[in-house]
Amino acid sequence: MTYRVVQWATGGVGKSAIAAIARHPELELVGCWVHSADKDGRDVGELLGGEPMGVVATTDAAALCELEADCVVYSPLLPDKQQVLALLRSGKNVVTPMGWFRPTDRDADLALAAREAGVTLHGTGIGPGGITDLFPLALSVMTSAVTFVRAEEFSDMRDYEAPDVLRHIMRFGATPEHARSGPMLKILGGGFIQSLRLILDGMGFDTDAEIVTTHEVAVATAGIDSPIGIIEPGEVAAQRFQWDAVIGGVAVARIAVNWLMGEENLDPPWTLGSAGERYEVAVEGSPSALMTFTGFNSGTPGETTPGIVATANHLVNSIPYVCRAEPGIETYLDLPLMTGRAHPDFATRK
Numbered sequence: 001m002t003y004r005v006v007q008w009a010t011g012g013v014g015k016s017a018i019a020a021i022a023r024h025p026e027l028e029l030v031g032c033w034v035h036s037a038d039k040d041g042r043d044v045g046e047l048l049g050g051e052p053m054g055v056v057a058t059t060d061a062a063a064l065c066e067l068e069a070d071c072v073v074y075s076p077l078l079p080d081k082q083q084v085l086a087l088l089r090s091g092k093n094v095v096t097p098m099g100w101f102r103p104t105d106r107d108a109d110l111a112l113a114a115r116e117a118g119v120t121l122h123g124t125g126i127g128p129g130g131i132t133d134l135f136p137l138a139l140s141v142m143t144s145a146v147t148f149v150r151a152e153e154f155s156d157m158r159d160y161e162a163p164d165v166l167r168h169i170m171r172f173g174a175t176p177e178h179a180r181s182g183p184m185l186k187i188l189g190g191g192f193i194q195s196l197r198l199i200l201d202g203m204g205f206d207t208d209a210e211i212v213t214t215h216e217v218a219v220a221t222a223g224i225d226s227p228i229g230i231i232e233p234g235e236v237a238a239q240r241f242q243w244d245a246v247i248g249g250v251a252v253a254r255i256a257v258n259w260l261m262g263e264e265n266l267d268p269p270w271t272l273g274s275a276g277e278r279y280e281v282a283v284e285g286s287p288s289a290l291m292t293f294t295g296f297n298s299g300t301p302g303e304t305t306p307g308i309v310a311t312a313n314h315l316v317n318s319i320p321y322v323c324r325a326e327p328g329i330e331t332y333l334d335l336p337l338m339t340g341r342a343h344p345d346f347a348t349r350k
Helices: 012-023 061-066 081-089 105-117 130-142 163-169 176-180 184-203 306-323
Strands: 003-008 027-033 071-074 093-096 120-123 144-156 210-220 224-226 229-231 236-247 250-260 278-286 289-293
Touching: 003 012, 003 306, 012 027, 012 071, 012 306, 027 061, 027 306, 061 081, 071 081, 071 306, 081 093, 081 105, 093 306, 105 120, 120 306, 130 144, 130 184, 130 278, 130 289, 144 184, 176 210, 176 236, 184 210, 184 236, 184 250
Parallel strands: 003 027, 003 071, 071 093, 093 120, 144 250
Antiparallel strands: 144 278, 210 236, 224 229, 236 250, 278 289
């Protein structure tokens, strides 16, 4: 069976998702929403700098709701709940890295809309998503009497080629006070708190655990070259965000991100550690286990960061499973084991 797919937005994740859809043997791209008028009416393949794909991008959300399609890969810069509701009510499954990794009472209208339309909403990605949800749950199956779970990112942000996001949303290059007042705690926290709750759900911890959030910054002590230009002394050049699920005064699960503009000229003198850029998933119990992921953090200059590509691939590979799932909001605890697909030309590759 071939599933008809609409891509919603063509940022880094969206462009990578379109490429993954084109390589997936069970999927066909049939529509694409874009935000800017200069992309409206243009062939999607040409927007990506390649050959025409025969699919025209549009700013007309209503037209895409009316389009016959099985699933939408919903990846705008910021989510619009009303738009997700409209997509579900139009009879389309939705996969997204923008939230809904674990439903809450505030999502009752989305769950109802999905059930009434006979479709499914699934939140997935890399973090929140695979590293912070799926892999901690999967690794825990080989440990008993779990006491602590950790999922953590260590990244050099000089490879992240999105200067507007780095400066205006992440607040690198700002004063510490301005960075601490930025939107990142809310943006990241919405997803990571759901990830923590999903871990608690899956492993049998108290799901009403208190969530404690911390945000630390390091400033430059000398000029640091970065994608936003030179970060001057006293400006934010590294940040650490951490979320702890606490029960009885003890942290039982933690999600953290460590974002550094290199390892030199920082106060405090943070480093990525001897293991360098990576993601880690740790489970403490009997026995304890540590799983390290490399290859997602940094890539070739001028190309999309591998973590962005991994996020898009996770979305796209989940589509057939989500289309076959029970209606409603489904999490990793509800869906079967999902896998990628072989290279379309594997039989002829040497």
